[in-house]
Amino acid sequence: xxxxxxxxxxxxxxxxxxxxxxxxxxxxxxxxxxxxxxxxxxxxxxxxxxxxxxxxxxxxxxxxxxxxxxxxxxxxxxxxxxxxxxxxxxxxxxxxxxxxxxxxxxxxxxxxxxxxxxxxxxxxxxxxxxxxxxxxxxxxxxxxxxxxxxxxxxxxxxxxxxxxxxxxxxxxxxxxxxxxxxxxxxxxxxxxxxxxxxxxxxxxxxxxxxxxxxxxxxxxxxxxxxxxxxxxxxxxxxxxxxxxxxxxxxxxxxxxxxxxxxxxxxxxxxxxxxxxxxxxxxxxxxxxxxxxxxxxxxxxxxxxxxxxxxxxxxxxxxxxxxxxxxxxxxxxxxxxxxxxxxxxxxxxxxxxxxxxxxxxxxxxxxxxxxxxxxxxxxxxxxxxxxxxxxxxxxxxxxxxxxxxxxxxxxxxxxxxxxxxxxxxxxxxxxxxxxxxxxxxxxxxxxxxxxxxxxxxxxxxxxxxxxxxxxxxxxxxxxxxxxxxxxxxxxxxxxx
Numbered sequence: 001x002x003x004x005x006x007x008x009x010x011x012x013x014x015x016x017x018x019x020x021x022x023x024x025x026x027x028x029x030x031x032x033x034x035x036x037x038x039x040x041x042x043x044x045x046x047x048x049x050x051x052x053x054x055x056x057x058x059x060x061x062x063x064x065x066x067x068x069x070x071x072x073x074x075x076x077x078x079x080x081x082x083x084x085x086x087x088x089x090x091x092x093x094x095x096x097x098x099x100x101x102x103x104x105x106x107x108x109x110x111x112x113x114x115x116x117x118x119x120x121x122x123x124x125x126x127x128x129x130x131x132x133x134x135x136x137x138x139x140x141x142x143x144x145x146x147x148x149x150x151x152x153x154x155x156x157x158x159x160x161x162x163x164x165x166x167x168x169x170x171x172x173x174x175x176x177x178x179x180x181x182x183x184x185x186x187x188x189x190x191x192x193x194x195x196x197x198x199x200x201x202x203x204x205x206x207x208x209x210x211x212x213x214x215x216x217x218x219x220x221x222x223x224x225x226x227x228x229x230x231x232x233x234x235x236x237x238x239x240x241x242x243x244x245x246x247x248x249x250x251x252x253x254x255x256x257x258x259x260x261x262x263x264x265x266x267x268x269x270x271x272x273x274x275x276x277x278x279x280x281x282x283x284x285x286x287x288x289x290x291x292x293x294x295x296x297x298x299x300x301x302x303x304x305x306x307x308x309x310x311x312x313x314x315x316x317x318x319x320x321x322x323x324x325x326x327x328x329x330x331x332x333x334x335x336x337x338x339x340x341x342x343x344x345x346x347x348x349x350x351x352x353x354x355x356x357x358x359x360x361x362x363x364x365x366x367x368x369x370x371x372x373x374x375x376x377x378x379x380x381x382x383x384x385x386x387x388x389x390x391x392x393x394x395x396x397x398x399x400x401x402x403x404x405x406x407x408x409x410x411x412x413x414x415x416x417x418x419x420x421x422x423x424x425x426x427x428x429x430x431x432x433x434x435x436x437x438x439x440x441x442x443x444x445x446x447x448x449x450x451x452x453x454x455x456x457x458x459x460x461x462x463x464x465x466x467x468x469x470x471x472x473x474x475x476x477x478x479x480x481x482x483x484x485x486x487x488x489x490x491x492x493x494x495x
Contacts, residue, residue: 005030009069016076018069025062032058081202085195093202101193101201103157104228107261108134108186109308110167111179113147118176120150122263125171126180132160133171137226138264138285142176151264151308153226154189159343161487162186184311185486187228187260188343196361197344220270221259228261231309231365231481234279244366246480254280257306258365260484268304283307309365312479313419313488314342314397315472317427318378319435321389322494327382334388335490337381341374342487363485371395371475391495392436394427396473400489402466405432405459412453414445415466419488421448426471432461435493439471 006027007019032054033040040054078088090100112120124136134152142148152167154160167182193201201222218232235241235250242249243256250256255275259267268287275281283306291300316338320330327333339345344362363369371393379388399420404413412433414422422428426439437457445451470489479485 005034006065009072016073018066018073021062021066024066024069025058028061028065029054029058032061081199084199089195089198093198098198098202100198101190103191103193104189104226104261105154105157106134106160106162106186106189107137107151107153107226107228108162108167108182109149109184109311110134110136110152110182111147111149112140112142112177113179114142115176115178116142116144116146118142118174120148120174120177124174124177125155126152126167127169127171128162128167129169130166132156132162134162134167137262147179151261153261154186157189158191159188159339159345161188185313185488187311187484187486189228189261190343190362191345194344194361200361217255217257217271217274220274221257221262221267224259224262224266224270226262227259227267229362229365229484230260231258232256233481244481245478246482248282248480248482250282251280254282256282256481258283258309258481258484259306260309260365267306271306272302272304281305307482309480309482309484311486312397312483313486314363314369314395314477315400315470315488316374316490317394317429317470317472317493318374318490319391319393319493319495320378321391323389325386326388326494327386330382330388330494331492333381334378334492337377338374338490339487341377342485363479365479365484366481367479367485369395369477369479369485394472394474396426396471396477397488398422398426398473399428399469399471401469403430403469404466405430405461405463407432407460407462408458410440410455410458411443412439412455412459412469414450414453414469417449420471422453422471423448426473428455428469428471429491429493430469431467432459432463433457433469434460435495 004027007023010017029042033042041052042055042058078084081092084092093099110126119141120136120139122136122139126134128134133155135155136150137153138151140148140150162182162185164182164185167180170177170180214232214234218230221227222230233243233256235252235254238252240249240251257271264285264287268289272289281304285308286303286305288301289304291302318334318338320334342363374393375390378390378393382388397420399422400418401414402416404415422439424439424441428437428439429435433455434457437455440454440456443452443454470491
């Protein structure tokens with residue numbers, strides 16, 4: 001570019017550097033002036049009838065050049081997998097023979113009851129109270145005791161809610177199979193794979209090319225169709241150790257893999273192909289893998305154990321400033337924003353058609369759940385013209401239940417505990433409890449359960465019949481390595 005005064009793009013050790021538009025304009029003016037024998041005036045004085053044509057021409061050329069620099073810089077930036085999105089990210093994925101996932105179905109553990117010896121095959125179907133159909137992904141036979149817990153997946157992809165005790169109907173009759181139920185919430189699936197999730201999967205696919213290491217095992221299992229979430233760790237010592245917020249015990253010299261979604265047989269096969277020989281394993285699910293490589297009948301078999309983590313609901317209490325500018329749907333819009341952020345969804349409009357900015361990553365097994373991660377989604381859920389002022393967000397799996405109140409007093413009488421427990425510092429909410437109220441201490445009853453408690457604020461009314469009480473622990477929650485996080489109650493207070 002020696003025949004022009006326009007500064008070029010520069011490749012430096014730290015990346016591409018664009019010249020400022022003012023420098024581009026100055027270069028264009030120099031080039032145009034040189035073409036006319038340096039007789040043009042590019043002064044900024046006002047001229048009768050508008051700016052001289054050379055000024056307008058130079059400004060247009062400079063804008064065209066700067067726009068093209070911007071396009072080229074964006075293209076260069078997209079070559080970096082950490083920054084790529086859209087078709088450029090798809091192109092990088094195809095280098096590794098990867099395509100963007102269209103979505104994953106909601107996964108749920110169903111307790112199937114019936115006659116001893118009744119087989120429940122893969123493909124067996126059950127239905128929830130909303131009409132959603134779930135298909136068995138892990139076959140089994142009803143043992144002594146009359147029930148077996150098996151993995152099922154929704155036939156439709158996406159984050160479809162599956163609350164506890166809602167999958168109660170057998171959709172296709174199987175002789176001997178009499179009852180079905182989900183005692184715990186299902187783990188919501190996901191919509192079309194987000195850029196952040198796609199890059200996460202690409203990294204793990206590359207790691208899966210190894211063998212014996214945790215990244216290799218993680219990557220191999222993550223590639224199993226239908227896997228929604230995954231956690232892998234190990235114990236390299238001779239003795240048992242406890243790991244995570246739930247103090248999950250790992251036996252000596254063992255591998256631990258927690259998986260949500262996917263067929264059990266495929267998961268076991270993926271672990272077996274990558275794990276070190278002879279290592280112990282941990283978990284609640286064992287599948288026998290048959291090795292047909294280089295052997296004649298009878299083929300050797302190996303039991304592979306992994307963990308299907310317990311679905312654990314996390315409550316949210318959101319306090320926002322009340323305003324006449326807020327729409328009548330503000331409560332449901334905030335709840336949708338929290339749910340989208342929790343599940344890593346970025347392409348579902350809510351409120352005024354605005355999509356809250358999220359990380360694109362769902363809350364995962366073993367991760368640190370932070371209230372701060374949800375402020376942006378709530379604040380933008382009604383769009384830039386209607387800002388939502390967030391006072392506080394509390395979260396945790398602390399408590400859900402019922403209790404009675406007496407107006408003007410600090411006493412809460414808990415009559416029913418559905419989940420969790422109460423402890424000093426727990427933030428609680430209810431129809432007649434002021435926003436931001438916490439538990440000060442327990443006065444009587446079962447520790448953390450049924451009994452009386454002193455609150456930090458007085459109740460606003462006397463309630464004869466018990467009302468719903470929700471508690472959340474604080475602003476951070478460490479999820480256990482044996483817990484599959486799901487959305488619980490989302491209480492929105494307008495203050």
